[in-house]
Amino acid sequence: MPSPHQRATRREGRIGDGVLSRMTKAGNARGCESRAHNMRDLAFSCPRPEPSKPPEYALDAVPLGGHTELNARKRRLRDDLETVMEQTDQGASSPGGRIMVYVRMRPMSRSEKDAGARCCVRVVNKQDVYLAEFASETDYLRLKRLKGRHFVFDAAFPDAAGQEEVYNVSTADIVEGVLQGRNGTVFCYGATGAGKTYTMLGSTQNPGVMVLALKDLFAKLRQQSREGDYVVHLSYLEVYNETVRDLLSPGRPLVLREDSKQGTVAAGLTHYRAYSADEVMALLHQGNQNRTTEPTRANETSSRSHAILQVTVEYKVQRDSHYLRRTGKLSLIDLAGSERALATDQRTIRSLEGANINRSLLALSSCINSLVEGKRHIPFRNSKLTQLLKDSLGGACQTAMIANISPSNLSFGETQNTLHWADRAKQIRTKITDVNEEVQVPESDSEQAKLLLEVQKENQQLRMQIARLQQKLLSIESSAIMAARQSPAAAAINTPLCWTPASDTKAIKHDECRAVEESLRKRIRVLEKEKESACQEMAVREEELTSIISSLQRGHSSQIRNKDDFNRMLYGLKPKAQADEQENGNNAFVKRSAFERQESSRSAHTAAAGSARRMTLGGPLLSNSYLSNAKSNQAGVKRPAAPSTPASTVKTRRSRILEAEENRQPQMPQVQRQNSGRNSKIPIPPSASTLPAPKTPTGISKEALKKRTFWDITNANSPSAPIGRCTRSNSAATPSMLLQVSTSAII
Numbered sequence: 062m063p064s065p066h067q068r069a070t071r072r073e074g075r076i077g078d079g080v081l082s083r084m085t086k087a088g089n090a091r092g093c094e095s096r097a098h099n100m101r102d103l104a105f106s107c108p109r110p111e112p113s114k115p116p117e118y119a120l121d122a123v124p125l126g127g128h129t130e131l132n133a134r135k136r137r138l139r140d141d142l143e144t145v146m147e148q149t150d151q152g153a154s155s156p157g158g159r160i161m162v163y164v165r166m167r168p169m170s171r172s173e174k175d176a177g178a179r180c181c182v183r184v185v186n187k188q189d190v191y192l193a194e195f196a197s198e199t200d201y202l203r204l205k206r207l208k209g210r211h212f213v214f215d216a217a218f219p220d221a222a223g224q225e226e227v228y229n230v231s232t233a234d235i236v237e238g239v240l241q242g243r244n245g246t247v248f249c250y251g252a253t254g255a256g257k258t259y260t261m262l263g264s265t266q267n268p269g270v271m272v273l274a275l276k277d278l279f280a281k282l283r284q285q286s287r288e289g290d291y292v293v294h295l296s297y298l299e300v301y302n303e304t305v306r307d308l309l310s311p312g313r314p315l316v317l318r319e320d321s322k323q324g325t326v327a328a329g330l331t332h333y334r335a336y337s338a339d340e341v342m343a344l345l346h347q348g349n350q351n352r353t354t355e356p357t358r359a360n361e362t363s364s365r366s367h368a369i370l371q372v373t374v375e376y377k378v379q380r381d382s383h384y385l386r387r388t389g390k391l392s393l394i395d396l397a398g399s400e401r402a403l404a405t406d407q408r409t410i411r412s413l414e415g416a417n418i419n420r421s422l423l424a425l426s427s428c429i430n431s432l433v434e435g436k437r438h439i440p441f442r443n444s445k446l447t448q449l450l451k452d453s454l455g456g457a458c459q460t461a462m463i464a465n466i467s468p469s470n471l472s473f474g475e476t477q478n479t480l481h482w483a484d485r486a487k488q489i490r491t492k493i494t495d496v497n498e499e500v501q502v503p504e505s506d507s508e509q510a511k512l513l514l515e516v517q518k519e520n521q522q523l524r525m526q527i528a529r530l531q532q533k534l535l536s537i538e539s540s541a542i543m544a545a546r547q548s549p550a551a552a553a554i555n556t557p558l559c560w561t562p563a564s565d566t567k568a569i570k571h572d573e574c575r576a577v578e579e580s581l582r583k584r585i586r587v588l589e590k591e592k593e594s595a596c597q598e599m600a601v602r603e604e605e606l607t608s609i610i611s612s613l614q615r616g617h618s619s620q621i622r623n624k625d626d627f628n629r630m631l632y633g634l635k636p637k638a639q640a641d642e643q644e645n646g647n648n649a650f651v652k653r654s655a656f657e658r659q660e661s662s663r664s665a666h667t668a669a670a671g672s673a674r675r676m677t678l679g680g681p682l683l684s685n686s687y688l689s690n691a692k693s694n695q696a697g698v699k700r701p702a703a704p705s706t707p708a709s710t711v712k713t714r715r716s717r718i719l720e721a722e723e724n725r726q727p728q729m730p731q732v733q734r735q736n737s738g739r740n741s742k743i744p745i746p747p748s749a750s751t752l753p754a755p756k757t758p759t760g761i762s763k764e765a766l767k768k769r770t771f772w773d774i775t776n777a778n779s780p781s782a783p784i785g786r787c788t789r790s791n792s793a794a795t796p797s798m799l800l801q802v803s804t805s806a807i808i
């Protein structure tokens with residue numbers, strides 16, 4: 062017995078034959094114009110000829126003369142057309158070639174009967190649907206006369222048709238295709254209350270296509286594949302008021318995304334793994350509970366949303382010596398029904414829902430139109446529904462459309478509309494579906510055991526690696542905590558060392574690290590400031606020290622000069638009798654002076670070196686006592702000297718020497734002492750004219766004494782060489798010379 066599908070194909074074949082016979086009859090009588098018209102009709106479903114290579118039967122190429130030649134060309138043309146028709150029939154019957162369209166008429170409802178409605182639809186031969194406003198069941202002749210209201214579908218189910226029959230005819234092949242590794246879609250289309258939900262879901266006693274398909278799927282999976290070799294995933298969503306919602310775990314609206322492999326997918330949609338048909342039924346029931354249904358005047362349980370159930374099947378089957386891994390997806394869609402605005406009794410939410418439903422169905426209609434007309438651009442993005450149906454309508458998919466209609470003449474307009482779009486949808490061609498199938502290399506027992514060992518070994522290594530990484534992480538975390546605790550900024554944090562969840566611990570560590578970093582930065586800033594201020598202070602101190610050293614040197618030079626003057630005055634006034642003694646004394650004085658100069662120069666050097674060393678080391682600079690001593694020395698103020706400082710030592714010695722000198726010069730006039738200025742201990746020699754001629758005890762005259770040179774004096778009594786690099790020359794060495802030598806030695 063031929064299947065409805067084959068019957069539909071034959072029916073189309075008959076239509077094709079009719080066209081062909083009409084064309085044959087046309088022949089020469091109608092001429093070229095008539096043939097051109099028929100050719101255009103056929104070109105709708107036939108591949109167009111290449112423009113660069115016109116076929117032989119192209120009208121421009123047909124010569125007007127020659128009856129025999131014309132007949133031969135006609136024969137060839139007929140052969141070509143028959144070939145094309147055969148190809149078309151094959152295309153219609155091949156899976157994925159075009160959308161299969163079925164019509165199901167529901168029984169007249171009690172309310173319709175009560176309203177006095179009459180049947181306006183007649184289903185004949187399980188394929189033909191006749192629509193008449195007042196059609197009588199027995200008035201076949203009248204029905205046939207109703208032109209334009211006769212539709213032919215792949216199958217048409219009368220009101221008496223049961224759920225099983227509908228499933229077997231419309232969906233069973235698609236489920237088989239899914240098990241072969243293809244994608245399949247079945248969707249119900251029609252006006253509100255036409256019986257879509259009944260067809261898809263049914264009732265407990267009469268389960269619908271969804272339930273029967275899932276039962277069939279699991280039964281066939283068990284037949285074809287071993288237990289555990291297949292995986293079934295289930296998702297169930299609805300499109301309500303242009304928002305996509307998950308029916309298995311309701312929550313926020315989902316966003317549709319384009320995926321290169323899976324097509325249009327709802328991001329975040331729950332995919333449940335189902336192990337049995339009963340489990341699937343439970344999930345389906347749960348999803349339907351969440352679905353938006355409201356009572357309207359047209360239908361007490363009207364679906365206000367489009368519901369899409371998707372079942373993905375992955376399974377492994379053995380074929381001879383190898384395995385095949387197949388993946389298929391079945392989409393079962395229950396659309397919301399189109400409705401007239403006045404059909405609903407509520408004007409607020411219901412009318413908004415109705416408007417959205419109509420809008421999305423209109424978008425579906427325009428997509429069907431574009432697909433039928435072969436347009437390049439199909440407006441799938443006009444609504445969420447068409448986005449989700451993109452693969453089913455225009456992709457590599459076996460698709461079946463079940464158009465639900467009401468028999469009532471009260472719904473004549475809706476029924477006519479549904480039949481019109483169903484008729485259009487027949488012409489939609491989908492892509493030939495590729496089988497999602499992978500051939501797997503056969504696995505022997507020994508190979509499987511080897512593989513198992515390898516996997517176990519890899520698992521062991523991975524576990525060890527994880528343990529190592531965890532240990533490393535713990536040590537890093539603990540060091541971070543310790544660092545954070547030691548830092549001053551972390552004192553405020555004071556994190557307890559107790560176990561916290563991984564995310565919390567990470568957050569705490571992060572905070573601690575940041576606190577440590579911040580405190581270190583602060584410390585660096587403080588140190589830099591300290592460094593800058595220390596450098597400035599050092600520069601100031603250096604300047605001070607330089608000025609002190611230079612003033613000390615000046616003071617020292619002036620002291621030496623004073624001493625020189627004093628010496629000259631001394632030698633110029635002493636009598637000859639005391640010269641020897643004076644010489645000795647002079648020698649001693651010279652020695653003392655040299656020693657004193659040495660001491661003072663050493664002290665100056667020591668002070669300079671000390672200050673330089675202190676400056677170099679960056680430690681505390683010269684102590685205040687030292688500086689004050691140096692300043693007082695410079696000012697000539699005698700202060701109690703610290704025994705440890707070299708300057709005070711020099712001062713003490715110097716003062717002792719000067720005191721001794723002063724004691725030895727009682728004859729120095731008091732005036733001179735008073736005029737000595739700040740160096741009161743060092744007498745300033747008066748000029749020769751102002752001073753009285755001194756009396757020498759030995760009676761040596763002043764001139765005679767003057768004739769004696771300094772060299773004679775020093776050389777006579779002192780065996781030691783004079784300080785400095787002084788050699789005897791023709792000219793006599795004077796104390797000023799000695800002073801110059803000793804000064805150069807100091808400097």
Ligand SMILES: Nc1ncnc2c1ncn2[C@@H]1O[C@H](COP(=O)(O)OP(=O)(O)OP(=O)(O)O)[C@@H](O)[C@H]1O
Nearest residue numbers: 167168253254255256257258259360363364397398
């Ligand atoms: N083939 C059928 N046999 C028996 N009763 C049916 C059949 N089809 C539909 N019905 C009944 O008709 C009523 C409306 O059907 P259904 O709810 O399926 O319509 P619908 O097209 O889904 O409407 P809506 O689009 O508003 O959801 C229901 O009470 C249902 O039981």
